[in-house]
Amino acid sequence: MPNMNITGTTTFTQIQRQFAPGRRGGDEHIRFGDAKGLYTSSKASLTGLKAKLGLTEKMEDRREKRLHGKAQIKQAIDREFNTPGLGDRVLAHLNNTRGMKFSGGITRGDLAAIREGIDEVLPAARRDAALNDPDLGAIEPAASNSTRIIQADVMLRYFGNHFEVLSSPQFWQHSIAKSNSDNFGCALSLCVLDRIAQNGQVTQKDLDDVHRALGPHVGNHPPAPRPSPTLLGGLTDAKLSDLTRLVLNRYIGPASQHPINLGTAQTQEVQNAFGGQLTGAHQLQALHTALDQALTGQYFGPGNLSGPLNGIE
Numbered sequence: 459m460p461n462m463n464i465t466g467t468t469t470f471t472q473i474q475r476q477f478a479p480g481r482r483g484g485d486e487h488i489r490f491g492d493a494k495g496l497y498t499s500s501k502a503s504l505t506g507l508k509a510k511l512g513l514t515e516k517m518e519d520r521r522e523k524r525l526h527g528k529a530q531i532k533q534a535i536d537r538e539f540n541t542p543g544l545g546d547r548v549l550a551h552l553n554n555t556r557g558m559k560f561s562g563g564i565t566r567g568d569l570a571a572i573r574e575g576i577d578e579v580l581p582a583a584r585r586d587a588a589l590n591d592p593d594l595g596a597i598e599p600a601a602s603n604s605t606r607i608i609q610a611d612v613m614l615r616y617f618g619n620h621f622e623v624l625s626s627p628q629f630w631q632h633s634i635a636k637s638n639s640d641n642f643g644c645a646l647s648l649c650v651l652d653r654i655a656q657n658g659q660v661t662q663k664d665l666d667d668v669h670r671a672l673g674p675h676v677g678n679h680p681p682a683p684r685p686s687p688t689l690l691g692g693l694t695d696a697k698l699s700d701l702t703r704l705v706l707n708r709y710i711g712p713a714s715q716h717p718i719n720l721g722t723a724q725t726q727e728v729q730n731a732f733g734g735q736l737t738g739a740h741q742l743q744a745l746h747t748a749l750d751q752a753l754t755g756q757y758f759g760p761g762n763l764s765g766p767l768n769g770i771e
Contacts, residue, residue: 460476460497461495461496462476462496462497463495464490464495464496464530464534466537467537468530468534468537469534469538470572470573470576471538473569474569474570474572477496477569478566478569479566479567479569484565484566484567484568484569485567487524487562488524488527488563488564489524489526489563490523490526490529491526496530521562524562527563527564528563531545531572532545532549539576539583541580541583541587542587544576544579544580548572548576549575551575551579552571552572555575555578558571581628581770581771582771584622584623584626585767585770587620587623588616588620588624588763589764589767591616591619593616594764596609596612597609597613597616597758598762598764599758599759599760600760607754608641608753608756609753610750610753613641614648614649617642617649618649618652618653621646621667623767624763625667625671628769628770629767630675630766631769632769634761634762639673639675640716640718640719640752641719641752641753642675643671643672643716644708644709644749644752646670647668647671647704647708647709648705648745650667650671651698651701651742651745654698654701655739658692658693659691659692660689660690660691660693660697662690665684665685665687665689668701669682669684669685672704672708673716675716679716680715682708682715685700685701685704686700689701695737695738696738697738698737698739698741698742699737699741700738702738702741702742702745703732705745706729706732710725710728710729710745710748711728712725718748719752719756720748720751720752724748724751724752725748727744728744728747728748731744732744
């Protein structure tokens with residue numbers, strides 16, 4: 459029967475792939491033991507036979523391992539989608555919508571329904587996480603008659619922590635999001651570049667996220683060019699420079715589709731950083747400086763972020 463060691467990076471997708479129902483069907487419970495990790499046993503296992511014969515201790519041991527297996531699967535869901543509490547929310551949703559109790563644990567046959575539940579619950583779960591993040595209160599004011607100066611470092615942290623929902627089509631269909639396409643789009647783009655610089659690798663997800671962050675977002679602007687697959691792999695200075703130039707062309711300068719609020723001298727300063735011999739790391743810093751300058755003196759009113767988020771169902 460299949461088994462799987464669990465680490466701090468194990469995802470639900472990996473568990474689902476490993477424990478997909480086999481020839482015996484999908485009714486074997488997924489258990490967890492410190493020595494075995496996640497595993498299943500056949501119905502005719504020795505432990506199961508002893509439990510049926512009335513050995514309470516063995517029955518309780520089997521029950522505990524099934525519940526530990528369920529806990530590990532919930533943690534893997536939270537981990538994969540970077541949304542604490544998502545696993546509990548998905549199982550509760552399946553109980554409410556499909557009558558699935560999970561009181562005795564999770565079987566191999568349950569995994570497909572859990573995947574469906576994740577897809578159904580995830581947008582609202584990410585919305586709620588973004589709305590409940592204390593950083594939101596530092597970006598937009600709560601009172602309807604007040605404004606708040608935008609703090610670039612807080613904004614970038616917030617957009618990085620909630621990238622998936624803030625770059626989603628549901629978020630960008632809201633008119634308030636579209637009216638902030640310069641600041642929001644540039645912040646999302648820099649979050650991805652910062653992630654790439656920190657990891658030292660360029661993955662396909664990174665390139666997909668860059669493309670999402672570049673928009674179109676609003677109006678009849680042509681879609682941003684899709685980043686070249688030659689950028690995949692280990693990060694080099696030349697690759698980082700190419701990635702920063704995509705953001706420059708989209709958000710800074712008179713020819714950009716969503717120019718951030720820079721003066722002529724500030725715009726020229728950024729463009730000079732890309733016209734000389736500066737490294738990709740220096741060019742990334744120049745983009746950060748530009749966004750910080752663009753946000754200086756700007757204000758968010760209430761609802762600039764929470765309005766589009768509340769529109770996500």
